[in-house]
Amino acid sequence: MLKKYVYSVMGFMLISLQSIHAELPQDSRRPGGIAVIPLGQEIKNVRFNQQNILISNENTQRYAILGIPLNTPIGTLKLETNTQPIQIKIKPYAYAEQHINVKNQDYVNPSDAQLTRYANEAKVQNDVYSSFTPSTWQALPHFIRPTLGQFSNSFGRKRFFNGEERAPHSGLDIPAPIGQKVVAPADGIVVQTGDYFFNGKTVLIDHGQGLISMFCHLSKIEVKQGQHIRQGEVLGLVGKTGRVTGPHLHWGMSLNNARVDPQLFLRP
Template sequence: MCDIVPPKKHFITKVIGIAVFAALHSPAAHAHFAPEAVPGGVAEIRVANAEAPRPQVRFDGRPVLLQQRRNGWFALVGLPLDTPVGDRQIDVGPDGDSRPLPFAVGPKAYPVQKLTIKNPKMVTPDPADLARIDAERARQIDIRSRFRDVPVARADLDLPAEGRLSSRFGLRRVFNGEPRAPHTGLDVAVPAGTPIRAPADGVVTLVDDLYFNGKTVFVDHGQGFVSMVCHLSDAGVSPGQAVRRGEVIARSGSSGRATGPHLHWSVYLNGAAVDPALFIAPPPAR
């Protein structure tokens, strides 16, 4: 019977390091991310060689998500729905010594969606509710605009709940005949009580019951990459809690301004609401 000699510690560390590097830089890590430089989309821009130190990159003064891949450093830039079509630029380098890097924003037309809301206060709130709504809006803008500087290995996201994709991102919405802000998320038709799962690893930054959104959870995935799920029946997480991709964080419902049970899912990059469908695998062909 021969003795089994354990491998040396430094060899194990080296093997693990190689495996982690391969996982972070493998094409599979980005297989379901399809950037589209349009209003409400994501511009993917190569900003430096892979061997270069991590660059500093900003868009409209905000830092943006950076990923180091085999063929370079890439910036993922969220483009708000009101972004003008045409030439835009990011700034690469430190303040006072940056260089502009131009990119083009193409056009995209979003359809109109007309909905009937039973509660008229969810279309035209009472004056007494406006202060609450303004405070909640400011808090959400702050939450989704934070920049937690941690590595983001994957740009793809998992759909938080399995179901039919109903109302798409960017729809120009009309409630009870009144034009309102565009739809800044993706709705998934699911019955009440359906488990809602974290679309990627992250940290919970807000759990609240909001006027329009109802019961809501924000998850920060790092570097300004943020998910929000709302109209929930209940949340099973707390602010500051770390969550893993696929972990149940809530259950679906119809709280807030909703026509019925469903999941609303929003994704933000550098503070801008972007189309969640860009980050998920397309549905299988039927």
């Protein structure tokens, strides 16, 4: 049963969701989380940080599904709509720390040439993350695990490489043997493939409406840019390319250009 409460606060609409339909992502209003917001019929579009927000239709109810950036401060966020703004509350979340010993110093203190390469690669990927393409679905499809293995709960960890602090981990690591199959968690279009400095061999899939999945450190890429891929089809093989300490799959999810916890797309 869907339970929702709508309050009026300071002239804005403050919405809280207690439980959601099984096909929707898990509602977790924290940095790196997802807010699943029921919409009234009068609301036609929703924007945040000048980005369009994914809208899913579940029977007669429409939802805005917002990705919350990892660097979001605790407090209240305001989303713009074609009517009145929507406010949601962001709660604190205690992410763990991770201290990693990297033997190859190029991945800790890259040269100017390597930094230039990384900047160029990051721009190409960010262009994908900031895109917003039409979806072929009305209701957001459910997602499956892209490969076998126990999740490491590494998303959001504060990372230290050889004692030096780096950006929080924006994906989920799944330890697995080299050569294990990696499949598409949902239907989409392969919008980018490449062999990148930090990420190694990488595939990006556009699922529509600003929802992008990313698969890094592959040993082999089995798809091509522009290819339509169905849920469960093989996109590559687990590897240890790029900056890694062992074989694993880095699974990232970007929603409205915010890196969010991929586990929130899976059924609890």
